Amino acid sequence: MQILIRNARIIDPGHPDGPGDVLIVDGRIAAVEAAGTLAADGAERQVVEAQGLWLTPGLIDLHVHFREPGQEYKETILTGSQAAAAGGFTAVCTMPNTDPVNDDPAITALILRQAAAAGLVRVYPVAAISKGLKGEQLCEFGELKAAGAVAVSDDGRPVMNGQLMRRALEYASGFALRVISHCEDLHLAESGAMNEGAVATRMGLSGIPNAAESVMVMRDIALAALTGVSVHIAHVSAAESVAAIRRAKADGINVTAETAPHYFTLTEAAVEGYDTHAKMNPPLRSEADRQAIRQGLADGTLDAIATDHAPHAVSEKEVEFDRAANGIIGLETSLPLGLKLVAEGVLTIETLIERMAIAPARILGLEAGVRVGLPADVTLIDPNKEFTVRAAAMQSKSRNTPFDGWTLKGKAVMTIMDGRIVYRDQG
């Protein structure tokens, strides 16, 4: 099986940007040449004319919830993979808060089996730090790693116990597993439903202060310094967290961080009218926080954009705001919202691809790029394609997006994973 992509603009951060032809043979990139030099010889060579399109390394999402096993009514590994491929992603990291929790090698193996059966994107399971996400006992990191886990996290719940977090960092380093931290002080967050501030006060919703996140970011930075082990901070939402991470990096502490498209796109104002599609944890913050997130992405304080794709059924969102489930789906809107940052001059296209593909790969200890010998995981983007987001038409099994009805410009039109076309835009 060979695919020849002709005349695309190749955007591979750190490497020359320009038009070129790319030949894919048996799941690997076999040739990258100047535009118009590779010929479509032989019937087995499928040719993709990509004039006007951008060819980038396949996007990688460090943070998704695919809900399988246990909550297949929200999403399955198959439907999640379909959503990922449609969003231009070739790999995702699935969080362990499934039911049962991915705290056992058998669950990790099940996830990988289902992912292989779906065969659309690479699924990298993130296993739990503690048994049942309860914060009481370390999971078997060695066994989980052997079963295929790439990282550990208690995502969805914070590791409140500082000693457990310290030991998790140390223990994980012995197995070369990344530790991903959901930073939230549960006592400070209490039963909050949205960002603390004037909007919450007006609406009578209990607020979650920025400090509920930033104090834990600061703790984890201190623990990374103490142990010498790197920590990855999930879904950063607050300006104080960005500042703390920036300072830590300047001090040479080994910390990486991600934010999500909703934090650089929306603010707490989206909650007005008790819109449960604007309810997530951490919550949408103020405009000052949104600007800090954008600045953090621009200067590299925030390494990666991850979606925190969190599917929920309609019945879990069409309820009183306080009772509504946290989170939104994000795989099919992440790249277009990232391209909006490029259009607004916040990021260059190279930086966006760095944040959505190169850095996530680096954090996972992988290499991503459009270069000879690398796995053929690539995304073709039409930067000029205008489209209207239609929740009802999404690949994800769930519909919980605050971006329904938005008109966005630029999207993935073809996703190639392991040398196979796993998504082709039909519009």
Place this chain on the structure above:
Amino acid sequence: MPFDKKDILDIASLSVEDIQLILDTAESMREISERPIKKVPALRGKTVVLFFYEPSTRTRLSFDLAAKRLSADSVAISADMSSLVKGETLLDTARNIEAMRPDVVVLRHAYSGAPQFLAGRLKASVINAGDGTHAHPSQALLDMLTVRRKKGTLQGLKIAIVGDIAHSRVARSNCVGFTKMGAQVVMAGPPTMIPKGIETLGATVAPSIEDAMSDADVIMMLRIQKERLKKFSMSTEREYARHFGLNRQRVALARQDVVIMHPGPINRGVEIAPDVADGPHSIILDQVTNGVAVRMALLYLVLGGGRHADTD
């Protein structure tokens, strides 16, 4: 001036003219409760469902009497007998209520925004009888009526609202309402009970409760809930009474003709000293009386006030 609101969800969505009309209508409703036969046929044949997801005696009784004095048929459902206990969602409950064709649903709910949720899904009018810590519009309207009757106007008055602002829907709705009507609202309480950004509702936050009360025309005390101890919002009730409670010395800081209000039920000896609650400045029971009149006005107005009673 026509009243065109289908629902009464909060004070913020009412105009100055709406509020004036409600208060004027309530004023004329007051007289009905003083008659030997306390009933007029204005809402005969209308059905009012009182949906109380949260315990309440006073507000429920007040709405119930208001409906009955206007000859509407009222039926009350409380939290313990409702299907919420059986796990039915508010959406399904709404659909079931709708199927029984009520004209008005009066909703008390522990979660902010629940009345908006229901209003968007019901043809019937929804009147918010208190939702979470968001709004309690009928309480604010009865408070405004009570003050207007005592002071003749709301314009230019200094209203001190004191206590647990953070957890008070009454404080929020009164702040929006009195400010809208030209009064100046000053809030005070322990810093743990002053929520961030409250000044965006139009209030100023006083540095001390003495500052708030000084030269006040109206002092409104809020109920202190014992559960707040567990949330670290306060220390003991004893200390609260000494530092933040209303006593005679503090009343003396206010204007001589100050009126003392409380949405009830009161904790005697905690946020308000018994002699103040029962003293000459207290208009706490006038509030209760006016509550029925205001709720009669709300039911009457959302049902068209006889003007377009047959529409919808």
